[in-house]
Every structure is written in structure tokens, then in C-alpha cells.
Amino acid sequence: MRTSDLLRAAAANTVRSKLRTTLTALALVVGAFTLTLTTALGAGVTDYVTRQVDSLGAQDVLVITAAPPTAAAGGDPVAYDPETSTPAAASANPLGGGSAALTDARLEQLEGIDGLAVVEPVTTAALDYVGVGAARYLVSIDPTSSIGRADLLAGAQLERDAAELQLVLPVGYVQALGLGDPAAAVGTVVDLGLTDVLGQPREVRARLVGLTNPSLLGGGAGANAALADELATVQAAGVDAPARYAAATARFDPDDAGALAAVKEEVAGLGMTAQTVEDQLGLLTTVISGITGVLSAFAVVALVAAAFGIVNTLLMSVQERTREIGLMKALGMSNGRVFGLFSLEAGFIGLLGGVVGVLAAVAVGTALSAALSAGPLADLGGLDVLLFRPGTAVAIVVLIMGVALLAGTLPARRAARQTPISALRYE
Amino acid sequence: MKTSPAAQGPPLLRARSLSRWYGSGADRFHALTDVSLDIHRGESVAVVGKSGSGKSTLMHLLALLDAPDQGSLLLEGADVATLDRRRLDAARNQRFGFVFQQFFLNPAQSVLENVVLPLTIAGVARPERHRRGMAVLEQLGMADKARNRATALSGGQKQRVVIARALVGEPDLIFADEPTGNLDSATGTVVEDELFALHRERGITLVVVTHDEDLAARCRRQVHVHDGRIVSDRLGDAA
Numbered sequence: 001m002r003t004s005d006l007l008r009a010a011a012a013n014t015v016r017s018k019l020r021t022t023l024t025a026l027a028l029v030v031g032a033f034t035l036t037l038t039t040a041l042g043a044g045v046t047d048y049v050t051r052q053v054d055s056l057g058a059q060d061v062l063v064i065t066a067a068p069p070t071a072a073a074g075g076d077p078v079a080y081d082p083e084t085s086t087p088a089a090a091s092a093n094p095l096g097g098g099s100a101a102l103t104d105a106r107l108e109q110l111e112g113i114d115g116l117a118v119v120e121p122v123t124t125a126a127l128d129y130v131g132v133g134a135a136r137y138l139v140s141i142d143p144t145s146s147i148g149r150a151d152l153l154a155g156a157q158l159e160r161d162a163a164e165l166q167l168v169l170p171v172g173y174v175q176a177l178g179l180g181d182p183a184a185a186v187g188t189v190v191d192l193g194l195t196d197v198l199g200q201p202r203e204v205r206a207r208l209v210g211l212t213n214p215s216l217l218g219g220g221a222g223a224n225a226a227l228a229d230e231l232a233t234v235q236a237a238g239v240d241a242p243a244r245y246a247a248a249t250a251r252f253d254p255d256d257a258g259a260l261a262a263v264k265e266e267v268a269g270l271g272m273t274a275q276t277v278e279d280q281l282g283l284l285t286t287v288i289s290g291i292t293g294v295l296s297a298f299a300v301v302a303l304v305a306a307a308f309g310i311v312n313t314l315l316m317s318v319q320e321r322t323r324e325i326g327l328m329k330a331l332g333m334s335n336g337r338v339f340g341l342f343s344l345e346a347g348f349i350g351l352l353g354g355v356v357g358v359l360a361a362v363a364v365g366t367a368l369s370a371a372l373s374a375g376p377l378a379d380l381g382g383l384d385v386l387l388f389r390p391g392t393a394v395a396i397v398v399l400i401m402g403v404a405l406l407a408g409t410l411p412a413r414r415a416a417r418q419t420p421i422s423a424l425r426y427e
Numbered sequence: 428m429k430t431s432p433a434a435q436g437p438p439l440l441r442a443r444s445l446s447r448w449y450g451s452g453a454d455r456f457h458a459l460t461d462v463s464l465d466i467h468r469g470e471s472v473a474v475v476g477k478s479g480s481g482k483s484t485l486m487h488l489l490a491l492l493d494a495p496d497q498g499s500l501l502l503e504g505a506d507v508a509t510l511d512r513r514r515l516d517a518a519r520n521q522r523f524g525f526v527f528q529q530f531f532l533n534p535a536q537s538v539l540e541n542v543v544l545p546l547t548i549a550g551v552a553r554p555e556r557h558r559r560g561m562a563v564l565e566q567l568g569m570a571d572k573a574r575n576r577a578t579a580l581s582g583g584q585k586q587r588v589v590i591a592r593a594l595v596g597e598p599d600l601i602f603a604d605e606p607t608g609n610l611d612s613a614t615g616t617v618v619e620d621e622l623f624a625l626h627r628e629r630g631i632t633l634v635v636v637t638h639d640e641d642l643a644a645r646c647r648r649q650v651h652v653h654d655g656r657i658v659s660d661r662l663g664d665a666a
Contacts, residue, residue: 002547002552013535326531330519332545
């Protein structure tokens with residue numbers, strides 16, 4: 001029997017008992033529907049996070065922090081060494097123990113490492129407010145904003161090397177500061193208020209160059225290097241205290257994974273931790289994939305149930321068509337082709353269920369996503385909760401056809417093994 | 428068996444001491460015991476016996492649908508026990524035609540699709556299948572029913588479709604198991620006439636299994652089976 005004839009026969013047999021095929025395929029539809037939605041949810045959130053990650057730092061930047069003093073030795077106290085030890089500070093995190101600061105001496109050590117370039121301390125300034133005229137609002141500046149790419153709604157990115165003092169603000173400040181609409185607000189000069197170490201109120205003026213989308217992560221303002229330096233200088237008020245930095249940034253060659261690993265190891269040897277932006281977000285993406293994994297597991301449970309439905313349906317079909325199978329075998333159809341016919345019928349049910357389920361999920365999901373973006377999730381600009389990718393959809397249909405084919409093996413084997421005479425005698 | 432129509436060369440089918448039994452030990456039931464039989468090209472043979480005599484078992488063995496527990500069967504001199512499954516499938520597909528008591532028509536398919544089933548199984552291309560199927564249906568006066576559902580036919584028409592299916596592969600031998608068992612006597616006679624006309628005009632070998640002595644009498648040779656053994660094998664006067 002030709003494969004084309006076999007395919008045609010399988011398709012014809014499947015639509016022969018429409019109700020039964022529909023009910024069997026329905027279980028697969030549920031599985032495909034759920035799986036499509038969960039993968040789309042995972043893809044949507046991951047895509048959003050990835051874009052947020054870009055706002056946290058460039059891809060070629062390592063963020064280097066001093067390892068907490070007790071972490072390296074698994075809880076045992078570490079002896080003080082004036083050459084390498086870093087001053088420790090208490091952390092706000094009740095579980096995290098202490099954290100450590102970087103000193104100029106440590107930065108020099110970092111500059112000596114091959115593969116690291118442009119080692120710069122991350123300076124932090126404690127701002128009191130951002131204001132235009134009498135309107136004043138609390139604000140904080142993301143420490144790594146000078147090297148990151150902001151998720152912009154209007155305006156331009158911070159210029160890394162500009163001497164001008166530049167600032168980006170979350171779009172929410174536009175209304176509060178009375179700046180009109182976002183496009184008009186860009187270019188405004190705003191006041192940044194802070195209190196120096198001597199207790200004197202001071203102000204620094206900076207130009208607003210960009211406005212950022214509301215964000216899950218790093219929701220603060222951003223300052224370019226010139227502004228960050230200026231703020232730190234003003235805050236220090238000429239007092240010559242030893243510099244303490246929360247972190248340092250350095251650039252590396254992002255195309256050389258081997259070199260990156262070596263650099264990380266070398267930094268670790270100095271008692272510090274070097275992390276790429278991806279490393280820092282590793283936990284977050286792990287949590288997201290964990291959640292989508294659990295949701296997908298429910299879909300897989302539905303698919304397993306559907307598989308038993310297919311086994312049951314096809315076994316009934318084999319029973320009903322015993323005489324037909326017997327006749328085909330008597331007329332010289334090989335066992336392999338009989339097996340193939342019933343396997344293809346299972347595969348066809350799988351194709352039907354998979355395609356319908358995926359299409360239904362895309363239709364429902366698109367509507368749902370639009371409703372969520374307009375309603376409850378309107379604050380998270382640029383978030384598509386459900387992101388459908390053609391490749392994933394095809395993969396799901398293929399997966400479901402695979403499940404169906406697997407489920408079809410048992411009935412197909414039973415059909416193939418029938419002897420023609422017992423089948424012909426069957427009443 | 429003084430004369431055979433085609434005594435030259437090996438017989439089409441030669442059965443040697445065939446036995447077939449079911450079950451084992453004390454419960455063993457001997458369906459067929461030590462049956463030897465030659466079927467020559469161009470013969471018409473009736474295998475006659477009561478229900479349970481073993482005549483259907485004998486036909487299944489001769490038609491390569493079943494394998495004997497003892498004895499051997501030779502298809503044109505070649506022992507079928509040495510043929511692999513694919514060759515057996517091909518022999519049934521291309522050399523044999525089958526007419527069963529029940530029609531075994533697929534209700535979901537058209538008359539034409541039912542008729543060309545052996546060609547479909549053989550892997551003949553669709554246009555060629557249709558051409559040959561239509562030719563056979565025309566011979567049997569059923570061409571106008573080709574597009575009908577097989578279920579929408581009368582009993583006689585259905586059996587004619589079955590005969591068309593048996594003929595479409597241009598077989599050497601047609602096995603007919605109670606071909607008129609499901610038909611009223613008038614229709615049955617028409618179907619019988621068609622089968623014997625094919626036998627006479629095309630020289631197709633005919634093996635008819637029946638309990639009907641009248642049908643058996645139309646065959647040139649009658650083999651009587653009783654309790655799994657051949658009790659008589661004689662040439663009569665074909666009608």
C-alpha cells in the first residue's frame with residue numbers, strides 16, 4: 001500500500017466516527033491549550049525581564065563586589081590581613097549577614113587583572129529629593145545606571161562620557177513635578193537635593209535627558225558618570241575620608257566565554273565576586289522558569305490523561321473493525337502496513353487536537369493579554385504577558401502528535417497481530 | 428481423478444497430508460486430519476461438507492490464510508512453509524481472489540473504492556486503480572453504481588461488488604466460501620452463473636466451499652469432507 005493511500009485512509013477513518021474522534025481529540029486540545037499558554041507566559045515574562053536586564057547594565061560589564069567577610073570560609077571567622085581584607089558593614093538583609101565595601105587599594109588590584117578594563121568604582125549618593133521649583137519628591141539613583149541602558153519611554157540614553165550632568169527619571173515623576181507631557185519634559189533642568197556629611201543641605205542641577213517605563217526592577221532614577229561623581233563629591237564636602245565603594249564595574253570581552261571564567265576566578269581569588277548582569281538575574285530567571293515548569297507540568301498531566309483516551313478509543317476502533325482488518329490482511333496487506341494505518345490514525349487525532357488546542361490558546365491568549373495590558377497590568381509598560389512564538393507552537397503540535405503516536409502503538413500492535421481468519425470469523 | 432485439465436507441470440496447489448488442530452492434550456480438537464489434494468489450473472472444485480466438517484479450515488489452509496500443524500502445501504511446486512510472510516501476502520494479493528459468505532464491504536467507502544482494495548494494497552497508482560476498477564464493474568453491469576456507498580446496494584448487487592473485488596487483481600484462482608449463502612435463491616443463481624462464466628471464459632480456477640449440493644454439482648470436481656477427512660473426491664459432469 002502506498003504511503004499516500006495509507007495517509008488518506010487514516011484520515012478518512014478518523015473522520016468516520018466524528019463524535020468519537022472529537023471527544024478523543026478534545027482531551028488533547030486541553031493539553032495543547034494549557035501547554036501553549038504556559039509556554040507563552042514563560043516566554044512573555046522572560047522577554048520582559050530580559051529587556052529589564054538591559055536596563056540594569058550593558059552585556060560587557062562585570063559588577064564586582066567584595067565577598068562578605070564570612071562567606072568564603074563557610075561561616076568560620078576570617079583572619080584580618082591589612083593587604084587584602086575589606087572593611088565590612090552590616091547589611092539591611094536580616095538573612096544575608098554582613099556585606100563588604102571596596103577600597104581604592106582593591107580597585108588597583110582589579111586593574112592588574114588581564115581581561116578587565118576600565119575598572120570604575122560605583123559611587124552612591126544619598127539623595128533627599130528631586131525638585132522643580134517648589135515641587136519636591138523623594139528619589140533614589142540606581143548605582144549601576146551609568147553603565148546600563150534604560151528602558152526608555154521618551155528622550156535619550158545617558159551619555160557615558162559626557163561632562164554634562166545628566167539624569168533619567170521614571171515617567172511617573174513627569175506629572176508630579178508638573179512637567180506636562182513626557183516629550184516636553186525631556187531637556188528640563190531639575191534640582192537634586194542632598195545633605196552632605198557635615199549636615200549641610202546642598203543642591204546639584206542636572207538636565208533630564210530621558211524618561212523610563214515603569215519597571216519591575218531598578219525603579220529608580222539614573223545618573224551618568226559625571227553626575228554620579230558630582231553628587232559623591234558634593235556629599236563628601238571636602239572631607240578626606242577613605243573612599244568606600246559598594247561595588248565596582250569593569251568591562252570584559254563578552255565574546256570570549258573562556259576568558260570571562262578565568263577573570264571571574266581571578267577576582268574570586270582576591271576575595272571579591274565578579275558577576276555579569278546575567279549572573280545577577282540568574283535567580284530571577286530560575287524562579288520564572290520554575291513557575292512555568294510547574295504550570296507546564298499540569299498541561300503534561302492533561303496530555304497523559306489524553307493519551308489513555310487515545311488508547312481506549314483506538315482499541316475500541318480495532319475491536320469494531322476486526323473484520324475490516326481481517327479482510328485487508330487476507331487480501332495481502334502486511335502487518336507493518338496495518339500497524340502503520342492505526343498509528344497514523346492516532347497521529348492524525350494528535351494533529352487535530354494539537355492544532356485546534358494551539359489555535360484556541362493563541363486566540364484566547366491574545367485577547368487575555370490585551371485585556372491584562374489595558375487593565376491590571378497597565379502599570380508595567382511594554383509587558384506582553386503572553387508571548388506566542390511560531391517555533392514553540394509547532395513544537396507543541398509535534399509533541400502532541402508524538403504522544404498520540406506513542407498511545408497508538410498498543411492498539412496498532414493489536415490490529416497488526418490479528419490473524420485474518422479469526423478476524424473474518426468474528427461476528 | 429483419472430484426468431486433469433492441465434496435467435502438465437506442477438499443480439497450482441498441492442496439499443500433502445495436511446493436519447490442523449486446535450487446543451492441546453486431551454482437549455485437542457482435530458479440525459483436519461491427513462488431507463492430500465491437488466488443484467490444477469483451470470479446474471472448478473467444490474469442497475462440500477456439513478457445518479463443522481473442516482471444509483472452511485481446508486480452504487483457509489489452501490488460501491494461505493492459515494498454516495497447517497502437520498503436512499505441507501506447495502504453491503506451483505514451492506513449499507509455502509519456506510516462503511516468507513511478504514511472499515505469502517503478495518501471493519494472496521496477486522494470485523488469489525476471495526468471495527466470502529459475508530460481503531465485508533467497507534460502509535464508509537464507495538463501491539469503486541471497495542472494489543479496488545486489492546490494488547490499493549498492492550500499491551497500484553490511483554488513476555490505474557480507477558481504470559481497472561471501472562473496467563471490472565462495467566463487465567458486471569455495476570458501472571453506474573461506482574460512486575454509490577457500498578451499503579446502499581441490494582444483496583445481489585453487494586455480492587457482485589465482492590466478485591468485482593475478487594476479479595480486479597486478475598487472479599489465477601478464486602476462493603468462494605458459501606458465495607450464495609446470504610442470497611435468496613434467484614439472486615444466488617445469478618451470482619453462481621457469473622462465477623462459472625468467469626471460470627469458463629477466462630480459465631480462472633475456482634474453489635467453492637459449500638454445503639449446498641446443487642451448487643457443488645455445478646463444479647466439475649467435488650471433494651466431500653467429513654470430520655476433517657476427505658471421504659470422496661470425484662469428477663462429475665459440470666453443468
